[in-house]
Amino acid sequence: MDARVRLTKIMIKSTFLDLLKSKVIGDVTVSEICSRAEVNRTTFYKYYDNAYDLLDKIELEIMDDLQKKIAEMPSDDLKGLFRAILEDILENKDVYLVLFSGNGDDLFKERLFRYCYNNNIQLIRKFFPDLSNKQQEWLYYFIAEGCIGVMHKWIEGGMKEEPQEVTDYIVALIDAINESGEAKSLSLTSRCLYNGDRG
Secondary structure, three states, X not given: OXXXXXXXXXXXXXXXXXXXXXXXXXXXXXXXXXHHHOOOHHHHHHHOOOHHHHHHHHHHHHHHHHHHHHHOOOOOOHHHHHHHXXXXXXXXXXXXXXXXXXXXXXXXXXXXXXXXXXXXXXXXXXXXXXXXXXXXHHHHHHHXXXXXXXXXXXXXXXXXXXXXXHHHHHHHHHHHHHHHOHHHHHHHHHHHHHOOXXX
16 A cells, blocks of 8 residues: 555544544544545545445454454464453554444444354353353353453553453453353253253
8 A cells, every 4th residue: 555545544544533532423524534634525535435434444454453363363272362352452442442432333342242252152162062052152142241341341441451461360250150060050950941840
């Protein structure tokens, strides 16, 4: 990419993200972005259709970058996976702060969640082989929602803790679930309920 084009896009994205810190995306206009970024509207429309298209492209870049990092990790390295995600969040702090703020795309967290699910459900199947496919899915959602919640609070808190500290905490929670054997009890209880045995 030409250096001037790259610089122009950086200015547009930076200005847009700065605006999203205090405004919901529906209130951000192309004119406002162009004025603050000191580019003309023709230049903006050369690369983006509107503010929503700009946000989509920023999200795609973030997801592509994260996918490349995760692809380099061993598929069974749970700590490595979370560390890679948290380090990516820290590296792109300004972007993630906006994407998780609620001023942008409310579905971004769901897309991030779904991506992690599709790539890591095999870990649940490995750790909890006695559960049915449906129960493994439920358990993944239970764990993942909690992990997303921890990461969200970490982001909101300014990411003051080191990624390794947050990673160790998340993995410790998952290990506790794994070691407790509660999932197996849930499996047995579920079977009893499905069979109508409530005694």
